[in-house]
Amino acid sequence: MTEANAGVIDHAASHTPPRKRRIRWGAIGDHAVLIVGSLFMMLPLLMVLQMTTVPDVEVIKTGPSLTIGHQLPENFDKAMFQASGFSGQNTGLNMLKNSFILGIGFALGKILIGMMAAYAIVYFRMRFATLAFWVIFTTLLLPLEVRILPSYEVVQKLGMLNTYQGLIIPLIASATATFFFRQFFRSVPEELVEAARIDGAGPVKFFIDILVPLSRTMIAAMFIIMFVYGWNQYLWPTMITTEEDMFTLVRGIKQITQVLEGNRIPEYGRANLLAIIAIIPPVMVVIFFQSWFVKGLTESDK
Amino acid sequence: MAQVSLKNIRKVYPNGAEALTPSSFDIGDGEFVVLVGPSGCGKSTLLRMVAGLEEITEGELTINGRVMNDVDPADRDIAMVFQNYALYPHMSVRKNIAYGLKNRKTPKDVIERKVAEAAAMLNLNEYLDRKPSQLSGGQRQRVAMGRAIVRDPALFLFDEPLSNLDAKLRNQMRIEIKALQRRLGVTSIYVTHDQVEAMTMADRIIVMNAGRIEQIGTPAEIYHRPASTFVASFMGAPPMNLISARLDGGRVMINGDTVLAAAEGSGAVTLGIRPEDVVLGAEGSISFHVDIIEELGAHRLLHGRLADQEFTIHVGKDVEAAPGETRIALKSDAITLFHPETGKAL
Ligand SMILES: Nc1ncnc2c1ncn2[C@@H]1O[C@H](COP(=O)(O)OP(=O)(O)OP(=O)(O)O)[C@@H](O)[C@H]1O
Ligand SMILES: [Mg+2]
Numbered sequence: 132m133t134e135a136n137a138g139v140i141d142h143a144a145s146h147t148p149p150r151k152r153r154i155r156w157g158a159i160g161d162h163a164v165l166i167v168g169s170l171f172m173m174l175p176l177l178m179v180l181q182m183t184t185v186p187d188v189e190v191i192k193t194g195p196s197l198t199i200g201h202q203l204p205e206n207f208d209k210a211m212f213q214a215s216g217f218s219g220q221n222t223g224l225n226m227l228k229n230s231f232i233l234g235i236g237f238a239l240g241k242i243l244i245g246m247m248a249a250y251a252i253v254y255f256r257m258r259f260a261t262l263a264f265w266v267i268f269t270t271l272l273l274p275l276e277v278r279i280l281p282s283y284e285v286v287q288k289l290g291m292l293n294t295y296q297g298l299i300i301p302l303i304a305s306a307t308a309t310f311f312f313r314q315f316f317r318s319v320p321e322e323l324v325e326a327a328r329i330d331g332a333g334p335v336k337f338f339i340d341i342l343v344p345l346s347r348t349m350i351a352a353m354f355i356i357m358f359v360y361g362w363n364q365y366l367w368p369t370m371i372t373t374e375e376d377m378f379t380l381v382r383g384i385k386q387i388t389q390v391l392e393g394n395r396i397p398e399y400g401r402a403n404l405l406a407i408i409a410i411i412p413p414v415m416v417v418i419f420f421q422s423w424f425v426k427g428l429t430e431s432d433k
Numbered sequence: 434m435a436q437v438s439l440k441n442i443r444k445v446y447p448n449g450a451e452a453l454t455p456s457s458f459d460i461g462d463g464e465f466v467v468l469v470g471p472s473g474c475g476k477s478t479l480l481r482m483v484a485g486l487e488e489i490t491e492g493e494l495t496i497n498g499r500v501m502n503d504v505d506p507a508d509r510d511i512a513m514v515f516q517n518y519a520l521y522p523h524m525s526v527r528k529n530i531a532y533g534l535k536n537r538k539t540p541k542d543v544i545e546r547k548v549a550e551a552a553a554m555l556n557l558n559e560y561l562d563r564k565p566s567q568l569s570g571g572q573r574q575r576v577a578m579g580r581a582i583v584r585d586p587a588l589f590l591f592d593e594p595l596s597n598l599d600a601k602l603r604n605q606m607r608i609e610i611k612a613l614q615r616r617l618g619v620t621s622i623y624v625t626h627d628q629v630e631a632m633t634m635a636d637r638i639i640v641m642n643a644g645r646i647e648q649i650g651t652p653a654e655i656y657h658r659p660a661s662t663f664v665a666s667f668m669g670a671p672p673m674n675l676i677s678a679r680l681d682g683g684r685v686m687i688n689g690d691t692v693l694a695a696a697e698g699s700g701a702v703t704l705g706i707r708p709e710d711v712v713l714g715a716e717g718s719i720s721f722h723v724d725i726i727e728e729l730g731a732h733r734l735l736h737g738r739l740a741d742q743e744f745t746i747h748v749g750k751d752v753e754a755a756p757g758e759t760r761i762a763l764k765s766d767a768i769t770l771f772h773p774e775t776g777k778a779l
Contacts, residue, residue, distance in 0.1 A: 329486075330507070
């Protein structure tokens with residue numbers, strides 16, 4: 132029905148006679164600046180891409196060049212399917228999997244905890260709600276890096292080294308999502324809660340039936356930020372994972388460039404290709420969710 | 434259908450503000466009661482306490498004989514229509530209307546039938562699959578009505594449901610709501626600060642001021658026999674004329690002119706008379722100075738001064754009038770006298 136209506140409206144709009152296009156030099160200038168800028172920003176990326184197509188020796192001999200070699204399929208095979216360590220576990224594919232588990236687990240965990248905490252703070256008359264919020268808020272001043280040693284100790288004592296929960300849970304403990312969801316929930320009109328109460332929706336029903344759907348743009352935005360943040364974690368995974376089958380991409384790449392046994396040449400092609408592979412999922416998440424939440428923002432809900 | 438009874442209901446907000454002084458009244462089966470009063474007088478507070486959205490500080494609320502003070506809003510068998518509609522923005526009209534039924538575990542086929550009935554009654558059939566954001570204000574208001582009526586509640590509560598609509602639509606919706614309430618026979622409490630709405634819709638009006646009930650009565654009683662100068666000046670447009678006068682030897686005098694013969698007591702009084710209860714003519718006993726004439730088509734308003742106090746007269750369009758000195762008479766049975774200090778009717 133919605134689509135059908137939109138169709139009708141489009142149809143009606145297309146009745147207005149087409150206007151003659153004029154060349155707008157201003158717009159062309161704007162675009163030229165943007166294109167030049169983005170090419171400039173992409174240059175390092177293109178250089179890395181070029182290096183994955185030539186043999187490693189050539190990278191050392193000539194440095195960056197404009198030639199495109201034939202090494203890409205071979206490097207891809209090496210990067211994705213061959214292990215670089217001793218256990219034979221840290222193939223690119225495995226690391227990709229671990230990165231996804233970390234990124235998605237972290238983002239979802241954070242959204243879930245953040246939403247529920249914000250729900251409690253905003254909608255329930257608790258004695259110390261404001262105090263609770265500010266206590267949660269102060270965790271913003273204590274990111275994982277600050278409390279990394281005690282966190283490590285706790286995780287180690289709980290026997291969670293080299294586990295996914297050990298990777299994810301300590302990272303979740305910070306207030307960013309709670310804070311954003313709190314601000315968002317406070318902007319939801321009070322009458323909606325009251326209407327739902329009269330309609331017989333209890334706290335859980337209201338949360339699931341009304342608050343979560345209303346927050347979907349917020350959830351999308353949070354997911355982008357949190358996924359990228361989790362995906363790019365370096366320090367924490369380096370500390371927590373010592374077994375190669377638990378390595379994430381971001382942590383694993385370094386391992387490869389470090390391998391300098393005797394006079395072997397570092398595997399530049401492989402490492403660079405992994406770097407590019409590591410970039411792709413966050414980019415995809417941003418592109419996918421962005422279009423989704425722009426759509427959400429333009430429907431004036433609430 | 435329900436009988437609602439409030440006994441000494443009082444509301445003190447946590448910040449210490451007393452929004453409602455102890456107030457009592459009863460509402461009969463199928464009655465349409467309008468709460469009216471200026472902004473901040475506690476109308477919404479009273480309504481929300483009946484709905485269960487606000488805690489009752491003191492007193493007892495019963496619906497159909499059952500004490501409701503601590504009953505959850507969902508279990509009070511009420512439905513409420515909010516000023517800004519409070520529709521669930523992510524749900525279609527159909528789902529909005531059905532949501533309350535769904536939460537009560539009503540069978541699917543019953544829900545469908547009831548939603549269809551409500552939609553037909555409110556002319557919403559073609560909008561059932563739209564989102565609230567794709568509707569006009571009047572349509573949204575109807576959806577809010579639909580959400581209220583599908584549940585067959587015992588009591589409708591309205592909190593200024595029409596104040597977001599433009600004047601024309603407001604008139605139309607006013608009639609629709611009234612007709613719907615008549616048809617369904619559901620007891621209703623309707624909050625508004627618009628006295629036209631109050632006069633036209635109510636079986637009984639409750640006029641409130643600063644957390645107190647000023648008067649309870651039928652629209653005619655409220656209009657013709659206001660219990661206080663506040664009610665007199667709040668209801669009616671233009672409001673009732675209030676003139677200070679003197680009681681002397683059983684006669685009410687303004688500036689030495691006798692306006693009313695049979696009255697008891699003596700001393701200062703406030704005399705109230707509706708602008709339309711004044712007769713213009715040379716045989717009148719009081720002199721009146723017309724300053725401005727307002728032409729309103731069907732009738733005219735003559736604004737001027739009577740004994741140096743502001744005074745307004747309402748005359749038909751065929752009555753000759755010109756600015757300047759003239760004489761008037763007051764219809765004696767339309768005069769209300771108020772205490773000059775307390776403002777209460779004598
Ligand atoms: N949550 C609250 N806490 C403290 N005081 C409140 C609260 N809600 C309302 N009040 C006060 O109670 C009084 C009555 O408010 P209420 O909302 O009932 O007015 P109203 O008659 O509905 O006015 P309006 O016509 O503007 O809606 C006001 O003085 C208001 O400031
Ligand atoms: Mg109000």
